[in-house]
Amino acid sequence: MPEKTIEVLLSPKFGDVRGFASIGMAVGLKRSGKPDLGIIFSERACSAAGVFTTSRMAAAPVDHDRAVLKKNSSGIRAVVVNSGHANAATGAAGRALARLMSETAERSLQVPPRSVLVCSTGIIGELPNIVILRRGIELAARRLTAADRDFQKAILTTDKVEKVAGVKVRLAAGRSASIVGVAKGSGMIAPNMATMLAFIVTDAAVPPAALRGMLRAAAAGTFNAVTVDGDTSTNDTVLALANGMSGVGISARARPIFFEGLRQVCERLAWKLAEDGEGATKVVEVLVRGARTARSAARAAKTVAESLLVKTAMHGEDPNVGRVLAALGRSGLKEVQADRIDVSFNGLRAVSRGVLDRTHPAPALKNALRPKQVRIEIDLHAGPGAGRSVTCDLSAEYVRINAEYHT
């Protein structure tokens, strides 16, 4: 009965997860007047884990969360997020502001010191107004509700759609836990509006070390396989909170089920990020097999997914396999051998053993690229390694968004 072990929630919200409440509201940080502050709150202390940007220019909130999780990964009570300003490249003032955000939330929510994580997204180099931010956190803390659906709005910048996903996992006979996630990001980095953020909460009981291990593994195959423009934000953060209020834990038998549920939530959110990539009209999945290792397969997939020429060809629904081959050629993989490579577009073979495959006439190949989801499959015939990358096409709209947006 695999369909009952993991059940996809059709209209998930944080309130589906026992003991969690949230809020999103406009407190005046954004000049547009759009929602710009959010809080996630748990009635009980949570196990918590994070996966953060690999950027050497990590923003102040990232440094803050890393330090808090190191000391208190089993006592997290809340997350506070602002949009509009990234608090990156802000030096000592930025570090003080991240601390102020968490302290204000801790006081307002009446939770212990070092129990609140913070995230910021928006323009790099700029700080939010400190008075507005403090008042906003105090106000939001008073209005927390379990049914809230505005949190996912408050964290958006150039995103066009809200991104929520959730599952119910049956971890023991008759006993289930919920996993619900919310994400933002119009790219791994959006224009000035940097950042990919995701927040995943569950009422399963998961010890911090296990949560960290599973979050890292799930993120590797999902969030970290997404690339919109190859840029990595200074603020990228994925946080997971587990408050245990379902009363059900991850026994040896339940652990793989919980992991698969977590992975599915990450996968759905990651896919929504690619779908909402700036200017995107298609999601493009690049699957590489036959590489020597999983690592080299992922690298080949990423090189193809990041190629501007592949992305523009997909936008133009042009089955131009030369661009795929050229990207593979420069991927730096030793196992790329010109006369071994197979390539197909949405199941139609276009290259066999390195030369154009004429089985399908050009119009049929072009037709195969019409759908909104395009799968490029590549076989290097050189080993057991498989990997993938998920991206979107590159449109003139991407350039318009990013060139015409002014700081």
Add this chain to the structure above:
Amino acid sequence: MPEKTIEVLLSPKFGDVRGFASIGMAVGLKRSGKPDLGIIFSERACSAAGVFTTSRMAAAPVDHDRAVLKKNSSGIRAVVVNSGHANAATGAAGRALARLMSETAERSLQVPPRSVLVCSTGIIGELPNIVILRRGIELAARRLTAADRDFQKAILTTDKVEKVAGVKVRLAAGRSASIVGVAKGSGMIAPNMATMLAFIVTDAAVPPAALRGMLRAAAAGTFNAVTVDGDTSTNDTVLALANGMSGVGISARARPIFFEGLRQVCERLAWKLAEDGEGATKVVEVLVRGARTARSAARAAKTVAESLLVKTAMHGEDPNVGRVLAALGRSGLKEVQADRIDVSFNGLRAVSRGVLDRTHPAPALKNALRPKQVRIEIDLHAGPGAGRSVTCDLSAEYVRINAEYHT
């Protein structure tokens, strides 16, 4: 008298170099009827050297030239080039065609076997018509002239302008040699029309090993510092031919002068490649200093130059330094320390020690990005290493060219 040691030629052509003749003509390979075949010929055997694509999918002509240069780097008489078809990803048929091109040229020009180099540029995966190609080479061989200026036209694909550069170098009292180069390329890879090609001829007497060393060094700082879209073609080739007919060689004193002349020709051609990048409206030069090594500086410069967000910001004349900092942050360099970095746009400081520098108001910074040439200077304050990358801005026109072009 440095201005007399190296004299820039204002209207250079291959015919300025003693003993060289060339031709470019339309022989019917391109459906458009545009020039599509070119030959460079030397009266005497040349020292020759090449720098080739690092792609694992190197095209058949690249393999052919590598093999010829290995055996006969002091006996090269000619180069034959076709545009329209790249002869890449063409398997055994492609290898036979590259051989046929050189053999046909050797017979028609009455030069020894293995004395002709070949280059192809155009659609990947396709072969030119063999009958038309052979007849074209025979015809072109009969019409070679010293005054020809059509060669540079015959090698173009999506290029908008011809690219020629030349200098006269005084290698000894009263004795000079000429160095003239021609290039094509609208990106390191153009749409279907892959490839960056450059051909440099000189009448100086330069032994093959010295020519090879100098060509590699010159290409490293020029052609290999250019990036339009980060893609590397399957056909990229730079060839240098030296026939010695000026009677002047590269003595110990003359060698640095010759090298500087060669470097200047490469630099001018590389700059023209960036200027003619697909959809480009600006050339953007990224200079990094204060890195630990020259190699890491070049890597940081390339990461910034290839960032779509930096390129679109430059297109929009938006002094968005957050994008430059974010690119540096993901460059993988250990010496990137957020609180040490300085950034300036065309001489105006925008970031000091990692935070926004408010010395210049935003309109002044925006104004600094108006010119067609933009220089982004970065100081990492972490060592003596300096490096650079030259690119162009990213416009909606780039996407139009590459999405709307159909195979």
